[in-house]
Amino acid sequence: ETGVTQTPRHLVMGMTNKKSLKCEQHLGHNAMYWYKQSAKKPLELMFVYSLEERVENNSVPSRFSPECPNSSHLFLHLHTLQPEDSALYLCASSQALQGSYEQYFGPGTRLTVT
Amino acid sequence: GQQVMQIPQYQHVQEGEDFTTYCNSSTTLSNIQWYKQRPGGHPVFLIQLVKSGEVKKQKRLTFQFGEAKKNSSLHITATQTTDVGTYFCAGQGAQKLVFGQGTRLTINP
Numbered sequence: 001e002t003g004v005t006q007t008p009r010h011l012v013m014g015m016t017n018k019k020s021l022k023c024e025q026h027l028g029h030n031a032m033y034w035y036k037q038s039a040k041k042p043l044e045l046m047f048v049y050s051l052e053e054r055v056e057n058n059s060v061p062s063r064f065s066p067e068c069p070n071s072s073h074l075f076l077h078l079h080t081l082q083p084e085d086s087a088l089y090l091c092a093s094s095q096a097l098q099g100s101y102e103q104y105f106g107p108g109t110r111l112t113v114t
Numbered sequence: 115g116q117q118v119m120q121i122p123q124y125q126h127v128q129e130g131e132d133f134t135t136y137c138n139s140s141t142t143l144s145n146i147q148w149y150k151q152r153p154g155g156h157p158v159f160l161i162q163l164v165k166s167g168e169v170k171k172q173k174r175l176t177f178q179f180g181e182a183k184k185n186s187s188l189h190i191t192a193t194q195t196t197d198v199g200t201y202f203c204a205g206q207g208a209q210k211l212v213f214g215q216g217t218r219l220t221i222n223p
Contacts, residue, residue, distance in 0.1 A: 041215075042200070042202070042213070042215050042216045043157070043202060043213040043215075043216070045210075045212075045213075048210070056210070090156060090157070092157075097210075100144065100145045100162060100164060100206060102147055102159040102162060103147075103149075103157075103159065103204075103211065104159070105156040105157045105158070106156065107155075107156050108156050
């Protein structure tokens with residue numbers, strides 16, 4: 001499945017580093033999502049974008065900063081992270097935000113904060 | 115806010131046994147979706163239920179949507195090792211899709 005791609009697949013960063021996660025969808029969808037997946041919270045919604053506009057920020061700390069330059073691309077900028085931020089970060093897209101549309105997930109970025 | 119609870123959190127079965135996971139929403143849903151995540155993989159959409167009381171089948175998998183559109187179940191008949199993974203339900207409310215915590219299925223061959 002190559003509808004939604006994410007890079008990098010694995011990332012190790014120190015607490016003082018700045019890095020970015022990239023997501024690209026090739027499905028012509030209008031909504032994109034960032035999820036955090038960890039043992040404590042299996043699928044935790046972070047951000048939602050619809051037509052490049054952020055429509056939801058689920059009380060995510062400011063050290064996570066999303067960016068959606070167009071409907072095909074979504075970024076998650078990371079800075080001064082904490083070890084508890086280590087998790088699998090999943091990007092997803094759907095045809096639209098409203099309505100009965102399934103979400104297509106990317107393979108995820110496995111992030112380790114040291 | 116809208117909450118979706120899923121039980122059990124874990125289930126271990128012998129190959130060939132049946133498996134069921136249950137999903138309950140705090141609010142009435144417009145539809146419910148089911149996803150499967152294989153170990154090391156990402157969630158993949160399985161099916162969507164829209165109508166009250168709807169039942170859908172995919173080979174050995176049977177999905178049900180409750181009459182009140184607040185609960186759902188996934189039943190697997192005669193599990194196989196390929197069924198291993200975590201099964202998530204996701205309830206579509208008025209504003210957004212909310213995922214349950216998932217049921218992790220492991221199978222003893």
